[in-house]
Amino acid sequence: MSEQKKYVYRFTAARTEGEASMKNLLGGKGANLAEMCRIGIAVPPGFTITTEACTEYTQKGGDYVLELIREEVQEGVRALEAEMGKKFGDATDPLLLSVRSGARASMPGMMDTILNLGLNDEAVEGLASRTGNARFAWDSYRRFVQMYGDVVMGLKPVAKEDHDPFEVIIEMVKKKKGVQSDTDLDAHDLKELVRRFKALIHARLGLEFPKDPWEQLWGAVLAVFESWNNQRARVYRELNDIPEWWGTAVNVQTMVFGNLGDSSATGVAFTRDAATGEDLFNGEFLVNAQGEDVVAGIRTPQQITLEGSRRWAHLACIGEEERKAKYPSLEEIMPEVYHQLLHAETTLENHYKDMQDVEFTIQEDKLWMLQTRNGKRTGAAMVRIAMEMLRQDMIDEKTALMRVAPERLDELLHPVFDSKARAKARVLARGLSASPGAATGQIVFFADDAEEWAKKGHSVILVRLETSPEDLRGMSVAKGILTARGGMTSHAAVVARGMGKCCVSGAGAIHVDYRKRTMTINQETWQEGDWISLNGSTGEVYEGQLETMDAELSGDFGALMKLADKYRRMEVRTNADTPEEAAVARKFGATGIGLCRTEHMFFEGDRIRSVREMILADDEAGRRKALAKLLPMQRGDFEGLFQTMNGKPVTIRLLDPPLHEFLPHDEASQQEMARDMKVSVGKIKMRVEELHESNPMMGHRGCRLGITYPEITEMQARAILEAALNMQAKGLEVKAEIMIPLVGSVREFDAQAAIIHRVAEEVFAEYGEKIHYLVGTMIETPRAALVADSIGRQAEFFSFGTNDLTQMTLGFSRDDAGKFLPPYIRKGIYERDPFQSIDQKGVGLLVEMAIQKGRSVRPGIEVGICGEHGGDPASVEFFHRIGLDYVSCSPFRVPVARLAATQAAIRQE
Ligand code: ADP
Ligand code: MG
Ligand code: MG
Numbered sequence: 001m002s003e004q005k006k007y008v009y010r011f012t013a014a015r016t017e018g019e020a021s022m023k024n025l026l027g028g029k030g031a032n033l034a035e036m037c038r039i040g041i042a043v044p045p046g047f048t049i050t051t052e053a054c055t056e057y058t059q060k061g062g063d064y065v066l067e068l069i070r071e072e073v074q075e076g077v078r079a080l081e082a083e084m085g086k087k088f089g090d091a092t093d094p095l096l097l098s099v100r101s102g103a104r105a106s107m108p109g110m111m112d113t114i115l116n117l118g119l120n121d122e123a124v125e126g127l128a129s130r131t132g133n134a135r136f137a138w139d140s141y142r143r144f145v146q147m148y149g150d151v152v153m154g155l156k157p158v159a160k161e162d163h164d165p166f167e168v169i170i171e172m173v174k175k176k177k178g179v180q181s182d183t184d185l186d187a188h189d190l191k192e193l194v195r196r197f198k199a200l201i202h203a204r205l206g207l208e209f210p211k212d213p214w215e216q217l218w219g220a221v222l223a224v225f226e227s228w229n230n231q232r233a234r235v236y237r238e239l240n241d242i243p244e245w246w247g248t249a250v251n252v253q254t255m256v257f258g259n260l261g262d263s264s265a266t267g268v269a270f271t272r273d274a275a276t277g278e279d280l281f282n283g284e285f286l287v288n289a290q291g292e293d294v295v296a297g298i299r300t301p302q303q304i305t306l307e308g309s310r311r312w313a314h315l316a317c318i319g320e321e322e323r324k325a326k327y328p329s330l331e332e333i334m335p336e337v338y339h340q341l342l343h344a345e346t347t348l349e350n351h352y353k354d355m356q357d358v359e360f361t362i363q364e365d366k367l368w369m370l371q372t373r374n375g376k377r378t379g380a381a382m383v384r385i386a387m388e389m390l391r392q393d394m395i396d397e398k399t400a401l402m403r404v405a406p407e408r409l410d411e412l413l414h415p416v417f418d419s420k421a422r423a424k425a426r427v428l429a430r431g432l433s434a435s436p437g438a439a440t441g442q443i444v445f446f447a448d449d450a451e452e453w454a455k456k457g458h459s460v461i462l463v464r465l466e467t468s469p470e471d472l473r474g475m476s477v478a479k480g481i482l483t484a485r486g487g488m489t490s491h492a493a494v495v496a497r498g499m500g501k502c503c504v505s506g507a508g509a510i511h512v513d514y515r516k517r518t519m520t521i522n523q524e525t526w527q528e529g530d531w532i533s534l535n536g537s538t539g540e541v542y543e544g545q546l547e548t549m550d551a552e553l554s555g556d557f558g559a560l561m562k563l564a565d566k567y568r569r570m571e572v573r574t575n576a577d578t579p580e581e582a583a584v585a586r587k588f589g590a591t592g593i594g595l596c597r598t599e600h601m602f603f604e605g606d607r608i609r610s611v612r613e614m615i616l617a618d619d620e621a622g623r624r625k626a627l628a629k630l631l632p633m634q635r636g637d638f639e640g641l642f643q644t645m646n647g648k649p650v651t652i653r654l655l656d657p658p659l660h661e662f663l664p665h666d667e668a669s670q671q672e673m674a675r676d677m678k679v680s681v682g683k684i685k686m687r688v689e690e691l692h693e694s695n696p697m698m699g700h701r702g703c704r705l706g707i708t709y710p711e712i713t714e715m716q717a718r719a720i721l722e723a724a725l726n727m728q729a730k731g732l733e734v735k736a737e738i739m740i741p742l743v744g745s746v747r748e749f750d751a752q753a754a755i756i757h758r759v760a761e762e763v764f765a766e767y768g769e770k771i772h773y774l775v776g777t778m779i780e781t782p783r784a785a786l787v788a789d790s791i792g793r794q795a796e797f798f799s800f801g802t803n804d805l806t807q808m809t810l811g812f813s814r815d816d817a818g819k820f821l822p823p824y825i826r827k828g829i830y831e832r833d834p835f836q837s838i839d840q841k842g843v844g845l846l847v848e849m850a851i852q853k854g855r856s857v858r859p860g861i862e863v864g865i866c867g868e869h870g871g872d873p874a875s876v877e878f879f880h881r882i883g884l885d886y887v888s889c890s891p892f893r894v895p896v897a898r899l900a901a902t903q904a905a906i907r908q909e
Helices: 020-038 051-060 062-084 121-131 134-152 165-177 187-205 213-227 231-239 306-315 320-326 335-352 379-391 397-402 406-413 419-424 447-455 469-477 491-499 555-567 579-587 607-616 620-644 667-677 681-691 703-708 710-729 746-767 782-786 788-794 802-810 821-826 843-857 873-881 891-908
Strands: 008-011 046-049 097-102 114-117 249-254 265-270 282-287 356-363 366-374 427-430 432-435 438-444 460-464 480-483 502-505 510-513 518-521 524-527 531-535 540-543 571-575 593-597 649-653 735-740 773-779 797-800 862-865 886-889
Touching (some): 008 020, 008 062, 020 046, 020 249, 020 335, 020 366, 046 062, 051 062, 062 213, 097 213, 134 213, 165 187, 306 320, 335 356, 379 555, 406 873, 432 491, 460 469, 460 531, 480 531, 593 886, 607 681, 710 746, 710 773, 735 746, 746 773, 746 788, 773 788, 782 788, 788 843, 843 862, 873 891
Parallel strands (some): 480 502, 571 886, 773 797, 797 862, 862 886
Antiparallel strands (some): 008 046, 046 249, 097 249, 427 540, 510 518
């Protein structure tokens, strides 16, 4: 026979059985309560029923689990009785308990806490006479009946518009008495509340409120277990990848009372500022209150520190006199307890070596800690806290680097509002925080107006019901985008995030009148040209012009990134098509360009005219003539890139998209093009028709263009090499890497490489000068990965184009996947969107295999990736593990990828 399993762990003065490392078994709250006991912090004694009991409940039900835990719980309660010198269920001096849920990770949506359990009609009288405080006794009792009636017995609002039925009664009693605050209710009123609460429970549920404390306790414990599977908790688990089998623990704890009068209080605090990271103890409290009164907004909470109180008053426009009279700090009114609290928070932070979020109660000038955990924080706070703790010698370098979630750096990379300006600003509307950052500008309603205004040097905010591809250019020149409709995946949101541009989407309160060029919110109207500001990180829309600051890798952020480079193995390059983008990426620490998409240069200015001329040409001679016009423009582009990236590798991909993308498809534009180019509309139509493909992504594109029209490859190779030689002549160090796209067979590669090498010989002869360059390929078709050894014999580098590779390996068209991918993810068919985070088991395997094959024939061959995945932390970690030399991502993702690559290296150690 195996020994009986232990389901109850005590944390009492006499004996503490748990500790911080036991979160899986005791939940976060329980493990930390035990840990606090161990390090000598005053915690009301209690015990934790394990998560394993919850699992038993889920599998075998309430009766079964009660049998399992009954004796241990009874023993636990006896231990608390002994320690407190009170008896559970006693009518003269009852021991009262709280029952608190607590999973491994803190989880909103779980059962709410029940306080003052153990009270009934007799015990409340005993409590009143024992404490000589009838108001306190009845306040505790009404709270208990309210909480128990709600969370255990299930008396909740029926419709979502309904108010909480208990709160409705409280409001009625307050109104009848003509008072505002709950503290204005006396013992008599509170007794009346208890009576009405019970009557309501009886009327609505047909149930008697349980008198027997043990019945109350078992009911509460089972309700906690049950809440693990309620709808809210399930949804939260799904969203946060928390498995069902974790279960929740239950904490049963002796009550301490913050509602015992003016020397009692309850509060919450952070050891550092969770928004900015500033090393400043801060928090809020309420005198004569209990439990969640502080967060529930029952009264205006007061600040703990004097400094915090003054800052708060300043923002709330409250004068010093009023502050002192009405909202004094804890530091001022209870200096003695304040020092106990300061001592406790310092002890806790030093012990956990991380910013703590604590809950506490003061009972008649004595401080009790009720909870501690690592506090949630903004990206900025993550960085600052990590770096400051490093400087304060609390943590080492690697720990500091691991403390910052790479994804959250995104918040630091976009312009931000000055926090003082923000606090003062008037919020006009709220929408979704679609793309982070701050923007301020004048309202325009049309994309072409945005362009025109921007050309004249105005800062504009493009305000639309929603955006469409026609608005792209207007969006790109606007400082920010605001839409009335659309969600996080709307056109506006997706495009804005791609551009790294601030966007608030789906601000439903906004009415846009395109004809009048006005925006109306709640009867108030704004005209074209009026100033507004957007906060893409919070979704807020402000009136007027708010001060912004450009994001910079300075201060703690800069120091963190520098530190990251110390432990990083993989390089991080960028996908950039213009010198401007390249400059941003360099500022963010990119060590090269991993992908320059030459076709993006074809759209600029009147280049598109020459491109179209080439496409319309009837023969090679005609095409060459048009290409000759493009040559100097492309050369200029490349010169700019080489200059910006001086000394760093620049990988340039030859023309990739199908040619029809360069022709207009609607009648009006075709006519315009015909007039402009002096050809008939018929000819254009015919060419468009000829170029039409049923599956263009698998059609005439990539190196297939260069195979059929070698003159395109010739022109591009010449432009690259001439640019390289020109910049070398200026004394710059040029590292050109020419990349052939969409190769499937080594013969495709050979044919294109032969053209490039031939052109190189010609150019070198003309210049009387040489330059070192590489010719490599993208691995983006499954076949290329399969035959990577034969390709590797010829190609000098591989760059995995994981967008196309994912598309072709999964057989999912990226442009159509929106229709079926969301349900696929919900159903767990794929864990994550494979276009966002690399499908490690499938596509990842191909990449790994291709690297091995490539290295087997060309040891040391340079391998990188340039798909969207290069900026995704989970993918970056994978790429580190399988040995890539670099990842390449968009400029704004560079710091994210740098840190992700560092963390991957540290984890692997
Ligand atoms: P949550 O998980 O929602 O934070 P808690 O279990 O921490 O819920 O309980 C919420 C609040 O109830 C605590 O912050 C504390 O103010 C109060 N509380 C819980 N247990 C006790 C107790 N034993 N004595 C006094 N107050 C308590
Ligand atoms: Mg709560
Ligand atoms: Mg809590």
